[in-house]
Amino acid sequence: MRIVIAEDSGVLRDGLVELLTSRGHEVSAAVGDGDALRAAIADHRPDVVVVDIRLPPTFTDEGLRAAIALRRHHPDQAVLVFSHYVETRYATELLAGRPEGVGYLLKDRVADVSDFIGALNRVAAGETVLDPEVISQLLTAGRTSGLDALSPREQEVLALMAEGRSNTAIAKILVLTYGSVEKHVTSIFTKLQLPPSHDDHRRVLAVLRYLRS
């Protein structure tokens, strides 16, 4: 995969480049601010863009703005946004347009190298990847609105569905049989009155729409 990285901390930028190249990816460009990012994308047209939310000059949300602007001009460009902390507001803004090919992760996730690479692949393939931390904040916010109807196990399954995991992956993570997961998923969709879907990706959107309403 060809990747462009935007991260203002030199230490982290170099580490990411090393991580990605050691896994066989090509880092077309590694830049430190929003303008350089726009130029690099125009030059290289990468498969996926990894951008830190906090970039110079104001160090507030330039990276986020750049990502949203980017998606407006090139709706097919896969973008993975990451940050030291999670704000559900940022997630909402990111997903407001086309959520396909968009990801939002905590920088801490980089520590789990395989997970990070996996998330990158999924975003590049057009899926939606959200950090579990975002999901848990959304779940906490939505707790009063009918999620009480779900059993604790069902809530776990819901959280993993919102992360974009397939039933197989959920079964593996929660140590359940594939059949139990399917049953839980059907139950969840019924209780929350969501349109049933077997497409993992559409499930994410459905769940998210529900959680944000």
Place this chain on the structure above:
Amino acid sequence: MTAMRFLRGPATARTGQELLYVLAGLPMGLLGLAYVLVALGAGAGLAVVFLGWPLIALTLLGARWFGAVHRILAQRLLGLDVGTPELRPSHGFVDWLRVRLTDPVGWRAVGFLILKPLLGLLTLALVVACWIGGLGAVLFAVWLATRGGFWQVLFLPAIVGVALMVAAPWVTHGLVQADRVLVLGLLSPTTLTERVRDLEHTRAHAVDDAATQLRRIERDLHDGTQTRLVALAMKLGMAREEPDPARARELLDTAHAHVKETLTELRDLVRGIHPPILDAGLPAAMASLLARAPIPATLHIDLVDRPSPAIETITYYCTSELLTNVAKHANAQYTTVHLEQRHDRLRLRVTDDGDGGARPDRGTGLAGLTQRVRTVDGRLDIQSPPGGPTTVTIDLPLHT
């Protein structure tokens, strides 16, 4: 008060200074009184033809000048530092007239000039009586002795004389205290409303300052420590999944180096928040500061009591900033730092032999220091003629 201190009264430097104050203050006081009576009288008389008003305004300005002279006398000879009142700015003649005529500092100076000669005369009379009387009695006793008088007879004048001379400095001191009250009450720069305005201003600054410092700490932690730890986690994550042991070893070595760098950064950050050495007291903390100073510096400390922690912290950071300033802007070879306690005030003086020309508005952080010092009722003074040398003096209360 011990008996020894009492008896040594006549011989101390303070006695001499106070005596000088009394003697010098009286002629100035009489002159001031004459000035006030004549000028105000003329001004009041001419008020009907309008000419009097500008005259009164000018009189008040002159009274302020007299007040300044007395303030300097009090500062040099009595060690009383009340600060200089500011002259309020004005635009245009009418505004100038209005501001000068309603100037509380000017009117209080007039009050001082009226009261001072009365107090001064009383003081002088009593002081002279004690000293001259005492001296006279002693000389009388000596004369009696040469005349071969009885021991009992000459014993009495001798005792009275010596007693008067020993008591004289204390009498002087007591009367001069009244003078201090007068100066403090009428010549100091702030009335109550000005004081309130000053406090509101410095409080706002203290709050801003605290918020800025917290933001700086957050930024340092976020950009520095947090980022380094993420990079560290990445390296360790890669090392875990690395099948080749040699490569894994490389990654671990890099991770190890990252940890050490992070520790150094954290240590600097902590020192920026609250240096642990401050708990051991200012002398130790200042010595450690100077040991790390970019330019050779010597330290002179004369502290008796331990200041409050807030004052110690402010003194430490002021010294640190001033030393940094010297290294960055002054082009100096040498710095001296003096820290001394005078009564209940702390005085910090940083002198360098550099190019001079330091001003609060030149991005040296001196304005910020001045504000921070003002929040604890302190003062910052800069003496920096072009060509040097430069001395920055900070005056702080010992206890907040």
